[in-house]
Amino acid sequence: MSHPLSISERARAGLGARSEGGAPDAAYLDGLNDEQRAAVVATEGPVLMLAGAGTGKTRALTTRIAHILASGRAYPSQILAVTFTNKAAREMRERVRGLIGDGMEGMRWLGTFHSIAAIILRRHAELAGLKSTFTILDADDQVRLAKQVINDAGLDEKRWTGRHIATVIDGWKNRGLTPDSTPGNEAYFFAEGRAIELFRTYQDRLKTLNAADFGDLLVHNITIFQKYPDILADYQSRFRYMLVDEYQDTNVAQYLWLRLLAQKSKNICCVGDDDQSIYGWRGAEVENILRFENDFPGATVIRLERNYRSTPAILGAASALISANKARLGKTLWTDRQEGEMVRVRGIWDGDEEARLVCGDIEAEQSSGRALNHMAVLVRASFQMRAFEERFNALGIPYRVVGGPRFYEREETRDAIAYFRLVRSQDDDLAFDRIANKPARKLGGQSLQGVHAHARANGVSNMTAARELITSDELPAVGRNALRKFIEMVDRWAREAKDLPPRDIAEIILEESGYVDYWRHSKSAKADSKLDNLKEVIQAVSEFDTMEAYLDHVALVAEHNEASPDGEVWLMTLHAAKGLEFPVVFLPGWEEEIFPSKRAIDENGEAALEEERRLAYVGVTRAMEDCRISFAANRQVYGQWRSQMPSRFIDELPEDFVQVDSQPGLYGAAARDLASHSRFDGAALETDTYYDNPGWRRARAAKARPAGAPPIIDGRATTVSVNAPGAAKFDVGARVFHQKFGYGRVTEAEGQKLTVEFDHSGPKRVVDTFLEAG
DNA sequence: GCGCAGCCCATTTTT
DNA sequence: TGGGCTGCGC
Numbered sequence: 102m103s104h105p106l107s108i109s110e111r112a113r114a115g116l117g118a119r120s121e122g123g124a125p126d127a128a129y130l131d132g133l134n135d136e137q138r139a140a141v142v143a144t145e146g147p148v149l150m151l152a153g154a155g156t157g158k159t160r161a162l163t164t165r166i167a168h169i170l171a172s173g174r175a176y177p178s179q180i181l182a183v184t185f186t187n188k189a190a191r192e193m194r195e196r197v198r199g200l201i202g203d204g205m206e207g208m209r210w211l212g213t214f215h216s217i218a219a220i221i222l223r224r225h226a227e228l229a230g231l232k233s234t235f236t237i238l239d240a241d242d243q244v245r246l247a248k249q250v251i252n253d254a255g256l257d258e259k260r261w262t263g264r265h266i267a268t269v270i271d272g273w274k275n276r277g278l279t280p281d282s283t284p285g286n287e288a289y290f291f292a293e294g295r296a297i298e299l300f301r302t303y304q305d306r307l308k309t310l311n312a313a314d315f316g317d318l319l320v321h322n323i324t325i326f327q328k329y330p331d332i333l334a335d336y337q338s339r340f341r342y343m344l345v346d347e348y349q350d351t352n353v354a355q356y357l358w359l360r361l362l363a364q365k366s367k368n369i370c371c372v373g374d375d376d377q378s379i380y381g382w383r384g385a386e387v388e389n390i391l392r393f394e395n396d397f398p399g400a401t402v403i404r405l406e407r408n409y410r411s412t413p414a415i416l417g418a419a420s421a422l423i424s425a426n427k428a429r430l431g432k433t434l435w436t437d438r439q440e441g442e443m444v445r446v447r448g449i450w451d452g453d454e455e456a457r458l459v460c461g462d463i464e465a466e467q468s469s470g471r472a473l474n475h476m477a478v479l480v481r482a483s484f485q486m487r488a489f490e491e492r493f494n495a496l497g498i499p500y501r502v503v504g505g506p507r508f509y510e511r512e513e514t515r516d517a518i519a520y521f522r523l524v525r526s527q528d529d530d531l532a533f534d535r536i537a538n539k540p541a542r543k544l545g546g547q548s549l550q551g552v553h554a555h556a557r558a559n560g561v562s563n564m565t566a567a568r569e570l571i572t573s574d575e576l577p578a579v580g581r582n583a584l585r586k587f588i589e590m591v592d593r594w595a596r597e598a599k600d601l602p603p604r605d606i607a608e609i610i611l612e613e614s615g616y617v618d619y620w621r622h623s624k625s626a627k628a629d630s631k632l633d634n635l636k637e638v639i640q641a642v643s644e645f646d647t648m649e650a651y652l653d654h655v656a657l658v659a660e661h662n663e664a665s666p667d668g669e670v671w672l673m674t675l676h677a678a679k680g681l682e683f684p685v686v687f688l689p690g691w692e693e694e695i696f697p698s699k700r701a702i703d704e705n706g707e708a709a710l711e712e713e714r715r716l717a718y719v720g721v722t723r724a725m726e727d728c729r730i731s732f733a734a735n736r737q738v739y740g741q742w743r744s745q746m747p748s749r750f751i752d753e754l755p756e757d758f759v760q761v762d763s764q765p766g767l768y769g770a771a772a773r774d775l776a777s778h779s780r781f782d783g784a785a786l787e788t789d790t791y792y793d794n795p796g797w798r799r800a801r802a803a804k805a806r807p808a809g810a811p812p813i814i815d816g817r818a819t820t821v822s823v824n825a826p827g828a829a830k831f832d833v834g835a836r837v838f839h840q841k842f843g844y845g846r847v848t849e850a851e852g853q854k855l856t857v858e859f860d861h862s863g864p865k866r867v868v869d870t871f872l873e874a875g
Numbered sequence: 876g877c878g879c880a881g882c883c884c885a886t887t888t889t890t
Numbered sequence: 891t892g893g894g895c896t897g898c899g900c
Contacts, residue, residue, distance in 0.1 A: 184889090185889045185890075186889045186890080187889085187890085188889085189889080213889080213890065214889095214890075215889095215890045216890085237890095239890085240888085240890085315890050316890095318890085347889085350889075379887080380887085380888080380889075382886085382887065382888085383887085383888065383889085481886075481887075482885095482886045482887065483886080483887085484885075484886085487892095504888085541876080545876095656890085657890065658890090674886090674887065674888090675887080676886095676887050676888070676889090677887090677888090677889095679889085680889095695886095698886055698887080699886095700885095700886060700887095701886070701887080712887095716887085737891075738885095738891090739884090739885065739891060739892090740891030740892075741891080
């Protein structure tokens with residue numbers, strides 16, 4: 102393959118004669134700070150741009166692209182710019198367009214890792230044993246396929262779930278492994294030691310289905326690059342400049358892919374923030390960014406540390422928090438802003454109360470003129486959302502949950518797409534299975550089992566098996582006729598698809614298949630919205646020139662632009678909040694076992710704890726003006742009341758930037774007084790600042806600390822001491838009483854934290870201040 | 876096919 | 891606690 106430089110491409114890019122040397126005084130450099138400017142003009146050789154939260158990294162990145170183009174270093178088609186999300190890709194495209202005007206059509210290598218890898222793989226599909234029309238499977242298909250593989254292997258599907266094996270296989274692919282290169286010892290614990298065998302079967306099945314899953318897109322690329330040096334060389338010389346966004350989130354496969362491509366030009370600029378690496382559990386390797394200077398010798402490292410987003414208190418709190426991590430490159434965010442509120446930390450009696458107070462704050466902000474969409478509630482896990490949703494509904498506060506079930510994951514959209522997939526690629530058994538009898542067309546379990554058995558016995562796809570079966574008498578006449586009709590339909594659509602625009606063919610398929618009628622006649626309450634969604638599908642299809650393009654879009658751009666009205670409070674997980682910013686941010690549920698998540702730590706120990714801490718850092722740095730952290734002393738989790746400890750992250754916040762508004766005595770001597778009330782009036786507590794003054798804090802700390810221990814002197818203490826260590830008031834064996842759990846006996850004491858065997862609710866960990874002598 | 880009872884489980888989820 | 895899945899009975 103050759104890559105002639107088209108003149109029109111140059112013209113579109115607005116390029117004059119190519120000139121060496123940049124134009125450091127060009128207008129687009131105006132308004133950049135020194136570091137940003139350095140990151141823009143350091144075009145040659147490897148560059149690591151360590152860009153802290155809110156430091157204008159996208160601006161630097163897009164200006165860098167503009168600079169490369171404007172200085173004639175490369176044509177748009179010679180720049181590879183990869184992101185993780187479509188949203189980021191879109192934003193980058195728009196912003197580069199804003200800088201250079203036209204010429205963006207030539208920038209065809211700006212996209213997500215997966216979309217770019219898919220383009221490359223389609224060009225060389227046969228080298229990976231696929232046809233260029235291969236289908237891209239989504240996560241759901243992967244699980245279903247994995248399930249089939251487990252069943253075929255005769256393993257117990259309950260013991261080894263499809264999801265489990267799919268996750269294991271995905272993990273290997275994230276590391277760039279194939280069945281041949283996966284170390285044998287890794288499979289030992291999975292599926293009776295047969296995991297690699299399952300991996301191999303899974304890959305064989307994919308080939309038969311003419312399909313690739315997400316991981317394959319990258320792994321096939323890598324395999325092809327390694328096996329065919331001429332192809333690799335071709336891309337190496339094409340991509341003169343490479344830019345990578347969110348480098349801290351790259352997995353091994355992506356790293357290998359980048360390294361192969363960058364070997365020749367070495368002009369690779371990776372942008373990221375090790376402190377915001379929160380996808381380790383999905384295969385992201387923070388080490389990639391930590392190791393950058395070793396991987397790319399002679400690399401220039403540029404730190405963007407000037408923050409344009411947040412107040413000094415927010416930055417101070419975030420910086421102190423993240424400094425507890427060991428595995429980091431180290432950055433210090435600063436701002437020249439002076440003004441701003443302290444970060445507020447509030448300890449609250451229980452989870453419901455927390456939701457009430459947060460929503461009360463939101464209403465108060467709203468009535469003082471703050472727009473609802475300038476506020477966000479960020480939680481660790483989605484189960485925490487319910488309390489807030491209930492409260493929002495009760496108060497009539499409009500809110501928006503980010504990240505719920507997505508358009509392309511809904512049943513009806515997936516069904517519709519399965520029809521399209523089958524028409525395009527009749528080997529797509531997953532699509533076949535999904536819709537062969539949906540709507541019911543008398544293709545019951547018997548007939549389909551017959552199809553499967555025949556397909557497996559002859560090593561052919563379900564469609565092919567079906568074709569063969571209708572000419573034999575292996576199936577009962579009813580099934581045979583149904584199958585024949587089904588095949589005829591699919592064949593007819595496939596013929597029509599050659600001549601008709603995708604929108605028309607989509608409509609024909611959905612109508613003639615009876616799928617639309619299926620929902621029209623459905624008594625389900627959801628039928629109307631399903632029908633609306635099907636219309637949406639057709640609408641979406643009509644925006645594409647070919648069905649192939651639409652299907653790729655669906656697989657790779659699993660998002661759907663839905664109207665996003667203003668005037669709604671945002672409610673989402675911390676993960677979903679990455680990359681966003683809000684004037685006011687609420688961070689509830691900062692309690693041990695919830696945040697940091699117990700499960701994460703159980704699974705991954707210290708590394709997971711650091712990742713949880715990065716998540717906390719991401720949360721705090723989303724706030725522009727006002728950050729309000731809270732924790733509850735009691736919380737219902739899975740229907741059980743639990744006594745909660747404040748998160749260790751609370752203790753890591755610096756006192757200088759934090760104002761504590763704990764409800765009086767939650768973790769101090771007044772706990773019993775407090776506990777004797779049946780409820781707390783949120784409004785009263787909010788104005789109750791009596792307990793929030795240094796004297797009270799000192800008194801509280803003094804009461805809590807063991808006799809003889811030095812007092813905490815105000816101003817000297819470096820952390821917030823809501824959780825000051827102290828001696829337990831009760832000895833092991835003591836009878837105690839707790840407001841929620843009743844009577845019990847102390848079985849273990851560790852500082853103020855006691856384990857109590859309650860007579861009726863079993864063993865619990867509680868803080869001694871909640872207990873009275875029983 | 877459907878409806879219901881019982882059972883199990885329960886982070887995060889860019890593509 | 892509650893949702894999602896399964897298996898059973900019609």
